Amino acid sequence: MRLTFKKLRRWILIAAPCFILLLWICRTSRTLYFWTPNNQTFSPPKNCLKKHAVPQTQPATLVAVNGTKTLLVSAYLEHRTSVKEVRIIAIKPRKEKASYLCHLRCQEKLNVTRAKCKIHPDHFRFHYGTADIMCPLPSGCPTPSHVAVTHVDDKSEETLDQDFLEVKNQKSEFDSFPYNFTVCFSTMFDYTNVLQPVLFQLVQSLEMLQLLGVNRVVIYKTSCSLETQNVLDHYTHEGLVEVIPWSLSKYLNVSRGWLPKHGPGELHYFGQIPALNDCLYRYMYRTKYLALHDVDELILPQSVHSWLELLPLLEKKFGANKRFRFRSHVFPNDVLLPPPIFPGVPPQDGWGDVSGVDILSHLYREPLPGTGWVDFKVIVEPRAVFWLSVHGALKSLNAFVWVGTDVARMYHTRAKTRPELTLKELIYDGRLLNYSERLVPAVNAALRDSGVLPEDRCSVPHG
Numbered sequence: 157m158r159l160t161f162k163k164l165r166r167w168i169l170i171a172a173p174c175f176i177l178l179l180w181i182c183r184t185s186r187t188l189y190f191w192t193p194n195n196q197t198f199s200p201p202k203n204c205l206k207k208h209a210v211p212q213t214q215p216a217t218l219v220a221v222n223g224t225k226t227l228l229v230s231a232y233l234e235h236r237t238s239v240k241e242v243r244i245i246a247i248k249p250r251k252e253k254a255s256y257l258c259h260l261r262c263q264e265k266l267n268v269t270r271a272k273c274k275i276h277p278d279h280f281r282f283h284y285g286t287a288d289i290m291c292p293l294p295s296g297c298p299t300p301s302h303v304a305v306t307h308v309d310d311k312s313e314e315t316l317d318q319d320f321l322e323v324k325n326q327k328s329e330f331d332s333f334p335y336n337f338t339v340c341f342s343t344m345f346d347y348t349n350v351l352q353p354v355l356f357q358l359v360q361s362l363e364m365l366q367l368l369g370v371n372r373v374v375i376y377k378t379s380c381s382l383e384t385q386n387v388l389d390h391y392t393h394e395g396l397v398e399v400i401p402w403s404l405s406k407y408l409n410v411s412r413g414w415l416p417k418h419g420p421g422e423l424h425y426f427g428q429i430p431a432l433n434d435c436l437y438r439y440m441y442r443t444k445y446l447a448l449h450d451v452d453e454l455i456l457p458q459s460v461h462s463w464l465e466l467l468p469l470l471e472k473k474f475g476a477n478k479r480f481r482f483r484s485h486v487f488p489n490d491v492l493l494p495p496p497i498f499p500g501v502p503p504q505d506g507w508g509d510v511s512g513v514d515i516l517s518h519l520y521r522e523p524l525p526g527t528g529w530v531d532f533k534v535i536v537e538p539r540a541v542f543w544l545s546v547h548g549a550l551k552s553l554n555a556f557v558w559v560g561t562d563v564a565r566m567y568h569t570r571a572k573t574r575p576e577l578t579l580k581e582l583i584y585d586g587r588l589l590n591y592s593e594r595l596v597p598a599v600n601a602a603l604r605d606s607g608v609l610p611e612d613r614c615s616v617p618h619g
């Protein structure tokens with residue numbers, strides 16, 4: 157009896173402090189962040205959210221052409237064709253037979269010209285496709301300020317009350333650009349119920365791009381959560397990000413898939429292709445180079461550190477004015493192996509409690525398949541490109557070159573694409589660790605400034 161009583165007393169002596177400690181941890185961590193692993197929703201402490209004064213961008217307001225199902229996205233002066241034209245980026249049913257008239261506003265006058273329309277070849281068999289409506293400029297009207305489009309059969313032409321689009325890119329500048337590198341992100345959708353991991357990856361990606369020399373990231377945003385908006389506001393305030401509100405749902409049903417069988421709808425993947433083309437023209441004379449990217453992709457040079465150093469190398473090797481293609485390497489996001497011990501690899505203290513895909517801990521990649529399609533992304537000089545699609549330029553003045561994987565390659569942290577591979581067949585690639593010393597503090601600062609990570613005054617210290 158005495159023995160069991162002693163045991164019980166010892167047990168209580170050990171358990172009680174543990175229990176108190178546990179209670180304390182629960183209480184403090186609740187004030188840290190309300191993150192419940194079950195439904196994976198996350199909301200930062202409200203008192204830490206910051207409001208930034210953010211310059212507003214004019215939304216890409218669509219204009220419907222009366223009597224047709226055609227939607228106009230934006231209008232740009234085209235300087236590169238032998239006859240100057242206005243290029244209107246549009247979305248229309250591919251089979252719709254419509255003839256259009258352009259109403260060009262030149263100072264106080266209005267000139268009418270007949271338009272030509274071309275459907276972009278990449279439409280992935282959806283009902284709607286991206287189109288260019290080209291308005292030739294009559295002599296005496298070299299720089300129209302606005303343009304409206306009507307259907308030829310529209311008899312209400314006399315009382316023209318179609319909305320006019322502003323014609324942008326009035327000047328073609330070729331020598332001084334405010335930005336060296338601009339990245340066009342694919343459309344941002346469904347960030348309304350965003351998981352913390354996705355937000356975390358967005359911040360890592362934006363910080364990595366800056367380390368690589370990127371000055372501007374353009375995001376076509378359909379919807380996002382309050383937390384994501386705070387992150388976007390932070391970067392807009394800093395001058396890195398331009399958010400362009402992008403909603404087509406009033407006019408048509410966009411698909412969530414890249415083929416009709418992957419998601420019902422009338423237009424490919426949230427209207428990604430018209431958005432990318434708008435990005436191309438919007439930044440044509442504002443950036444030296446333009447890159448296509450998704451939030452989970454990074455083009456990393458192998459022998460130098462930034463794109464600023466990489467592009468001169470590529471241009472020396474391949475000649476200027478090429479389209480550079482970078483092969484995608486898949487880093488499966490379910491493989492979490494530590495790097496082999498190398499001297500000089502900086503310690504990874506990482507992000508502690510912040511959960512999410514930490515690109516610095518996904519360092520094993522699938523070998524490239526020997527044959528078949530290899531995914532890629534591009535860096536281009538936008539002034540040489542006419543049409544953009546998901547991966548690259550469809551129509552361009554210059555040729556493309558494949559950049560060797562020893563020079564630069566794309567890192568794509570995503571679900572594995574070759575499930576048949578064993579862990580041993582994956583290849584260690586620690587290139588990202590070369591950036592970690594600068595990346596980790598930058599990400600932490602951005603998360604704090606956007607209120608995703610609590611600031612010191614709101615919480616316990618954080619690594």
Ligand SMILES: *[C@@H]1O[C@H](CO)[C@@H](O)[C@H](O)[C@H]1NC(C)=O
Pocket residue numbers: 265266267268294295296
């Ligand atoms: C353009 O409009 C002006 C005034 O409306 C007209 O005098 C001129 O002939 C037009 N030019 C062309 C090429 O249509």
Ligand SMILES: *[C@@H]1O[C@H](CO)[C@@H](O)[C@H](O)[C@H]1NC(C)=O
Pocket residue numbers: 222223309310311312317318
């Ligand atoms: C659209 O076209 C119809 C018939 O052509 C006409 O009655 C109507 O006024 C037009 N609406 C606008 C906004 O131009």
Ligand SMILES: *[C@@H]1O[C@H](CO)[C@@H](O)[C@H](O)[C@H]1NC(C)=O
Pocket residue numbers: 334335336371464
């Ligand atoms: C663009 O690159 C040049 C070096 O090539 C650099 O001096 C300049 O500051 C960069 N511009 C921006 C906006 O970062």
Ligand SMILES: *[C@@H]1O[C@H](CO)[C@@H](O)[C@H](O)[C@H]1NC(C)=O
Pocket residue numbers: 405406407408409
């Ligand atoms: C989208 O699809 C739904 C269901 O098929 C339909 O009711 C709705 O009118 C469509 N919206 C548009 C803008 O076409």
Ligand SMILES: *[C@@H]1O[C@H](CO)[C@@H](O)[C@H](O)[C@H]1NC(C)=O
Pocket residue numbers: 459460586587588589590
């Ligand atoms: C980091 O960069 C240095 C110098 O460019 C290089 O020698 C080293 O191998 C790189 N480390 C990794 C892991 O890529």
